[in-house]
Amino acid sequence: MFFPPRAFVHSTLARSASATRTTAVCLVACRRSRLFTSSAARADRALVYAENGDPAKVLTVLTYPTISAPPPNSVNVKFLLAPINPADINVIEGVYPSKPTKTDALAIAGLGSEGKPVFVGGNEGVALVTAVGSGVKDLRVNDLVVMTKPQTGTWSTSKNVAITDVVKIPDAEQLSEVQCATITVNPATAYNMLTNFVELHEGDWVIQNGANSAVGQAVIQIAASRGLKTINLVRNRDNLDQLKNSLHSLGATQVLTYDELAEKSAREKVKSWTQGKQISLGLNCVGGKETTLMAKFLGSNAHLVSYGAMSKQPLSLPTSLFIFKNLTAHGFWQTQWYNEKSPAEREILMGNIVNLMVQKKLKTPEHEVVTVEAEDSDDQATEKMRAVMSKLAEGRFGKKVLLKIEDTE
Amino acid sequence: MFFPPRAFVHSTLARSASATRTTAVCLVACRRSRLFTSSAARADRALVYAENGDPAKVLTVLTYPTISAPPPNSVNVKFLLAPINPADINVIEGVYPSKPTKTDALAIAGLGSEGKPVFVGGNEGVALVTAVGSGVKDLRVNDLVVMTKPQTGTWSTSKNVAITDVVKIPDAEQLSEVQCATITVNPATAYNMLTNFVELHEGDWVIQNGANSAVGQAVIQIAASRGLKTINLVRNRDNLDQLKNSLHSLGATQVLTYDELAEKSAREKVKSWTQGKQISLGLNCVGGKETTLMAKFLGSNAHLVSYGAMSKQPLSLPTSLFIFKNLTAHGFWQTQWYNEKSPAEREILMGNIVNLMVQKKLKTPEHEVVTVEAEDSDDQATEKMRAVMSKLAEGRFGKKVLLKIEDTE
Numbered sequence: 001m002f003f004p005p006r007a008f009v010h011s012t013l014a015r016s017a018s019a020t021r022t023t024a025v026c027l028v029a030c031r032r033s034r035l036f037t038s039s040a041a042r043a044d045r046a047l048v049y050a051e052n053g054d055p056a057k058v059l060t061v062l063t064y065p066t067i068s069a070p071p072p073n074s075v076n077v078k079f080l081l082a083p084i085n086p087a088d089i090n091v092i093e094g095v096y097p098s099k100p101t102k103t104d105a106l107a108i109a110g111l112g113s114e115g116k117p118v119f120v121g122g123n124e125g126v127a128l129v130t131a132v133g134s135g136v137k138d139l140r141v142n143d144l145v146v147m148t149k150p151q152t153g154t155w156s157t158s159k160n161v162a163i164t165d166v167v168k169i170p171d172a173e174q175l176s177e178v179q180c181a182t183i184t185v186n187p188a189t190a191y192n193m194l195t196n197f198v199e200l201h202e203g204d205w206v207i208q209n210g211a212n213s214a215v216g217q218a219v220i221q222i223a224a225s226r227g228l229k230t231i232n233l234v235r236n237r238d239n240l241d242q243l244k245n246s247l248h249s250l251g252a253t254q255v256l257t258y259d260e261l262a263e264k265s266a267r268e269k270v271k272s273w274t275q276g277k278q279i280s281l282g283l284n285c286v287g288g289k290e291t292t293l294m295a296k297f298l299g300s301n302a303h304l305v306s307y308g309a310m311s312k313q314p315l316s317l318p319t320s321l322f323i324f325k326n327l328t329a330h331g332f333w334q335t336q337w338y339n340e341k342s343p344a345e346r347e348i349l350m351g352n353i354v355n356l357m358v359q360k361k362l363k364t365p366e367h368e369v370v371t372v373e374a375e376d377s378d379d380q381a382t383e384k385m386r387a388v389m390s391k392l393a394e395g396r397f398g399k400k401v402l403l404k405i406e407d408t409e
Numbered sequence: 410m411f412f413p414p415r416a417f418v419h420s421t422l423a424r425s426a427s428a429t430r431t432t433a434v435c436l437v438a439c440r441r442s443r444l445f446t447s448s449a450a451r452a453d454r455a456l457v458y459a460e461n462g463d464p465a466k467v468l469t470v471l472t473y474p475t476i477s478a479p480p481p482n483s484v485n486v487k488f489l490l491a492p493i494n495p496a497d498i499n500v501i502e503g504v505y506p507s508k509p510t511k512t513d514a515l516a517i518a519g520l521g522s523e524g525k526p527v528f529v530g531g532n533e534g535v536a537l538v539t540a541v542g543s544g545v546k547d548l549r550v551n552d553l554v555v556m557t558k559p560q561t562g563t564w565s566t567s568k569n570v571a572i573t574d575v576v577k578i579p580d581a582e583q584l585s586e587v588q589c590a591t592i593t594v595n596p597a598t599a600y601n602m603l604t605n606f607v608e609l610h611e612g613d614w615v616i617q618n619g620a621n622s623a624v625g626q627a628v629i630q631i632a633a634s635r636g637l638k639t640i641n642l643v644r645n646r647d648n649l650d651q652l653k654n655s656l657h658s659l660g661a662t663q664v665l666t667y668d669e670l671a672e673k674s675a676r677e678k679v680k681s682w683t684q685g686k687q688i689s690l691g692l693n694c695v696g697g698k699e700t701t702l703m704a705k706f707l708g709s710n711a712h713l714v715s716y717g718a719m720s721k722q723p724l725s726l727p728t729s730l731f732i733f734k735n736l737t738a739h740g741f742w743q744t745q746w747y748n749e750k751s752p753a754e755r756e757i758l759m760g761n762i763v764n765l766m767v768q769k770k771l772k773t774p775e776h777e778v779v780t781v782e783a784e785d786s787d788d789q790a791t792e793k794m795r796a797v798m799s800k801l802a803e804g805r806f807g808k809k810v811l812l813k814i815e816d817t818e
Contacts, residue, residue, distance in 0.1 A: 097733040287728045309728035316725040319696045319718035322740025324506040329738040331731025 043408045045372060046156030047385060048118040052094025055389040059092065059121065061372060061381035063408070067158045070133035074162050077145060081181040081369070082125025082154035084392060084401045091151065092121060098335050100151035120153025122403070123335075126169070126180035127159070136163055144172040146184045148346045150335040157405050164343055167350050174358045178367050181402055182214075187353045187362055189307055189334045190218035194228070197303045197330060198281045202227035205274050208283035209233040209258070209294050210310055212243060214365055214400055217250055219283060224251025225361040231270065231279070233258055233294060250363070258290045261297070270297055278302070288313030295321055304329045366399040374406040452817045454781060455565030456794060457527040461503030464798040468501065468530065470781060470790035472817070476567045479542035483571050486554060490590040490778070491534030491563035493801065493810045500560065501530060507744050509560035529562025531812070532744075535578070535589035536568070545572055553581040555593045557755045559744040566814050573752055576759050583767045587776050590811055591623075596762045596771055598716055598743045599627035603637070606712040606739060607690045611636035614683050617692035618642040618667070618703050619719055621652060623774055623809055626659055628692060633660025634770040640679065640688070642667055642703060659772070667699045670706070679706055687711070697722030704730055713738045775808040783815040 044066060049058040070076045090096035102117035129143040139145065147154060149165035169180055194200065206223055210216050211232030223230045232247055234240075236257040244255040254273055260266060270279075278299020284291045285308030295304055295317050304327060306315060321327040338346060356362040370388050372381045385403075392401060453475060458467040479485045499505035511526035538552040548554065556563060558574035578589055603609065615632055619625050620641030632639045641656055643649075645666040653664040663682055669675060679688075687708020693700045694717030704713055704726050713736060715724060730736040747755060765771040779797050781790045794812075801810060 097729075284728075292723070306728050306731045308732075314701070314725045315728050315731065316723045317738075319693075319715050319724050319740070320506075322715045322724065322738060323717075323742045324740070324745075326740060326742070326745065329726075329731060331728070331733070331735060333732045333735070336735065 125154030
């Protein structure tokens with residue numbers, strides 16, 4: 001695989017960008033615009049990078065011609081909306097274990113021999129099926145799908161994908177576009193962690209830290225839908241009451257700060273809530289001393305499942321918890337789950353999550369959509385997206401950020 | 410349960426000690442002496458304590474009259490030899506989660522109303538069946554048995570035990586008394602850790618720290634008997650080559666110090682040994698940074714089983730190992746295993762370990778026997794045993810210490 005020198009990539013982009021500028025038409029994205037009608041050759045766009053590095057420096061918006069008709073057992077899709085998840089940043093930086101493959105599809109699609117393979121960003125997102133290859137039975141044009149193959153490159157418009165790498169969203173018409181775009185990672189992680197490690201019954205207790213994270217909020221809601229009780233740990237902050245109210249409104253049974261959990265009275269407090277029932281599942285996305293503290297509230301034979309390390313501190317636990325309380329510590333990685341499971345199992349998971357969304361038991365996460373507008377040149381769009389990445393790196397959004405790339409036709 | 414004041418206990422002991430002194434006869438313990446022949450009333454002795462504390466201060470040798478005939482479904486046993494394990498010290502200190510029950514049997518047995526309940530020390534040991542209650546089918550007088558109920562109080566001579574709390578040692582005549590006395594804790598722990606967490610096949614690799622511990626040595630031997638390869642980690646020391654040779658002679662495939670494992674070249678070294686095969690099981694009795702280091706040598710989907718924390722440092726692991734390498738961390742506690750398993754399962758375990766011993770695949774551990782001699786008064790014996798406890802606390806034995814209480818008849 002060849003890594004093109006930076007200068008080369010930029011000159012290529014500059015050229016294609018100027019071509020785009022002359023044809024750009026602004027389209028306002030809306031639910032109705034989902035419907036795909038075949039048209040003459042269109043230009044597509046993607047957020048790509050040729051080398052790992054700071055997303056605010058290496059990400060580039062690239063225009064490429066429309067892709068060819070789908071080969072057998074594949075479909076062409078058009079991404080409508082794709083989250084920019086924290087892990088996506090790590091992938092671009094090259095520090096995430098899930099490595100995308102460089103695609104030469106963009107080069108093949110018409111950039112000529114100068115068009116060297118690049119990485120296309122994005123792991124999650126909702127797409128519209130725009131063309132169906134021969135042999136495809138279960139998908140039709142205008143179906144909405146999500147990717148179950150990691151690192152598919154969802155920060156793009158048109159793309160050809162194997163049918164084994166996508167799942168059709170059931171009852172998609174009952175969901176918002178944001179819900180469709182955010183099914184596969186956060187709610188799936190929450191659902192699986194609540195299901196795969198401990199057999200929980202109505203009235204059982206779960207404790208989690210980072211409870212205000214996207215996964216944390218999904219945990220609260222999915223647990224509540226099953227009649228499970230949750231103790232939710234969050235950092236202290238100025239608007240703590242507001243946050244507590246917000247988590248309670250999602251279904252949180254109890255919300256505590258790490259400081260409150262560290263107080264001497266916490267043990268009695270938790271005991272009175274649980275009425276002495278042992279807490280058998282702990283979910284951790286923080287690590288460090290906050291997790292050490294949380295683990296001490298777990299009962300005998302409990303399971304502690306880690307899916308993140310926001311504190312950047314290791315998971316540090318007294319050995320006695322393992323030996324004498326028979327604690328088991330696991331990790332959970334939704335990407336690995338998809339790798340290991342059959343298409344049928346993935347569909348069941350999607351179905352379960354969509355069902356919760358349709359029943360309003362899993363709400364649309366707070367979000368903000370950033371748009372690559374049709375009238376922006378690739379250079380302008382690149383500048384805009386790099387600014388978004390800088391803002392993300394500084395943690396200045398405070399909500400889920402999703403990317404919409406408008407059609408240029 | 411009443412805790413007698415210290416002074417009271419001592420006066421009781423002093424009295425019974427003087428009674429003993431007049432009848433004490435020195436018996437030399439030997440294999441032949443195992444055979445039990447019913448005799449007239451004998452005095453028995455035990456190492457007891459009335460309150461938790463420093464064993465060198467609270468342990469007391471107490472003489473008590475021979476126990477009564479066994480009730481139905483129980484047997485009377487006479488302990489021949491009992492280890493003084495590190496955990497026994499923690500039990501006496503009151504810092505171990507496995508709490509013995511105070512026994513009033515010694516009081517009942519003839520000490521009169523002044524004889525208040527005391528704890529009898531000792532968890533492991535080999536005993537001879539001396540009398541059989543009605544309804545007992547599988548045990549006979551002169552059978553050798555081990556205790557599978559924790560904290561039975563093996564630092565005593567005669568004792569009545571329920572048949573569900575003991576297992577007969579098969580082929581005991583082929584084993585040394587020390588082997589019989591040390592079956593239930595260390596080899597059982599090693600055996601179960603190598604069996605219950607990962608399905609290992611001949612040629613698979615296991616890594617362990619604290620490899621020179623009693624369990625570590627059993628792991629080396631049991632692994633070798635199954636054709637498993639071991640990487641064994643030990644502390645640096647003056648006589649390192651001697652230790653390495655000694656572990657190799659037990660069957661260790663590789664022996665490294667923690668410092669050697671921390672060297673840059675270690676990864677390549679381990680890779681060449683394992684020929685790229687992933688290490689799927691790690692055994693830990695150390696904790697702290699030595700274990701963090703060891704865990705990084707484990708492969709994907711590996712299991713790390715902790716059974717001790719000699720460094721007194723917590724188990725601290727990068728969360729990424731859990732999430733991206735799917736590490737699972739467990740604890741193992743043989744006491745809990747016995748609690749959960751049926752008598753049939755316990756017998757199978759004993760049979761497997763004895764089989765290894767009979768086949769010379771599991772050697773008698775290096776050891777030293779300390780003896781409560783028949784001619785010692787209780788006061789003299791108390792002084793002697795407290796000195797042993799001090800020496801143990803200072804780590805001045807460096808090998809397994811076993812207690813023999815000679816007959817006083």
